[in-house]
Amino acid sequence: MNNESLVSRRAALCGIAVALAVPSGLVTACSSPAPSSGATPTQGGSTPTSGSAGSAGTALVALADVPEGGGAVVDGPNGTKIVVARVSATEVKAFDASCPHQGALVAEPSGGTITCPSHGSQFGASDGAVKKGPATTGLRAVQVRVDGDQVVLT
Secondary structure (H helix, E strand, C coil): CCHHHHHHHHHHHHHHHHHHHCCHHHHHHCCCCCCCCCCCCCCCCCCCECCCHHHHCCEEEEHHHCCECEEEEEECHHHCEEEEEECCCCCEEEEECECCCCCCECCCCECCEEECCCCCCEEECCCCCEEECCCCCCCCECCEEEECCEEEEC
């Protein structure tokens, strides 16, 4: 064996290991951000509707599992994570759970605030707007609504 082929194999194996270990949301969040218009994020609000979750959209979480004034980080489609905040008894908001600063997963909302545990950025649970940096842009809104006893994607 020559040393040149060992280094190439090692580099290839490390690259494969990193590709498997890094969640796609982190890779996406660490890529170049889209130009910002300076506007607040699109609202990802909800209002109660009737009907079943199966016919209305993809169910994310039971409304009962999202405490009023708090929230939950749940699995979204394609392996993404979504943070769902319950801003009142009948209204929820949802956002991509990747912090726009460096892509870390944000924590569950508490007291109207969503916090990134990595560097301390804080976002409003009702609108996803930055309350405290180092993040300079808000969380990306995800459109949801309350459908019966479920929070569903719209």
